[in-house]
Amino acid sequence: MALTTRQIAVAALDLAETRGSEALTMRSLASKLNRRPSSLYNHIGGRDDLIERMRALIVEEIDNRAFETEPWDSALISWAHSYLAAFATRPNCIRLLATTPVTDPSTLQMYDVVVEALGRGGWPDGEAIAVVRTVEAHVLGSALDFIAPNELAVPAVVPPELEHLHRNLDPAHASLATARFAFDLGIRALVEGLRRYQTARVIRSP
């Protein structure tokens, strides 16, 4: 049966997650699909093109509609939550997609929507790119935190003399010590700080 380009990209996401992004090659993917590499090249230009098809599948899950209806700051927070959800289940794609040049048209389209909304909100050209980059960085770093073990450190391995850390890791504070709480606090703080910067055009230099 003929494969679609989409089926190839879905299989590539699966291969990266099960065997690691370094194991993802046109050859290993062809083998997984029981095809010859040459038959994949009818659909996909090569590994770089494949990575962009994988990016498109993930970006499909990111909801950026808030930029159409909400102010830029609350829209950024909605976008960041949706972005996080798309990557938090795909740890092996985070570095792969964060460090390869974006050429996928749907991702570029998403960026266009975001920078347009930032422009309407008063962000000058160029600075809007910095806002996108730093929010993305925050989301992708947080996605790594979500796939980490739940605690920052297990109290049992913390030497007793590290009393401040012990007190902070007390199970009484467990609800504050999760990756979820940290992300919710951090993304709101980041956007609040950006809002202050954008309003004042100056940020306090501590």
Next chain:
Amino acid sequence: MALTTRQIAVAALDLAETRGSEALTMRSLASKLNRRPSSLYNHIGGRDDLIERMRALIVEEIDNRAFETEPWDSALISWAHSYLAAFATRPNCIRLLATTPVTDPSTLQMYDVVVEALGRGGWPDGEAIAVVRTVEAHVLGSALDFIAPNELAVPAVVPPELEHLHRNLDPAHASLATARFAFDLGIRALVEGLRRYQTARVIRSP
């Protein structure tokens, strides 16, 4: 000649960077060092222990002395810059270290210093952990951004109809579009937002 534990950990960092963290095993490391795996086990308990020795080497480079002399907010910014520098040259260790449980004593000691300073600055127990996690997430996500290609997207591949993105990627704004500018903006905004939250005990919910 006898190997030290430190030499083994240095070789492991090197192996992870040259061949990927998935290629790092006690066996591959022994082979790189021209030793039998059994001789490594005289120094290192296994792969988990090895990862913690690698973490200790990186954490050695992170300067947290600002927490002794500066207010928590400016100290966090100094710490984040130093933390970023330690990881930005080691892309293959970011995910490995971000997603394994911390047991290395020097890292736990660093966390103790940070949460102590946050406590002195008014952060309640437990919330201080969330501050550490979200700043770390921001730094590690930004480290991925630093090893990415310099531009968010190459203007030549952006379809002409995405005019907002085109305008933002204009070379006239090149100095604002770097990973460095985005990090400087983001970490200051994040810490400013945390400071507002900590002062007001409430953050505007947009």
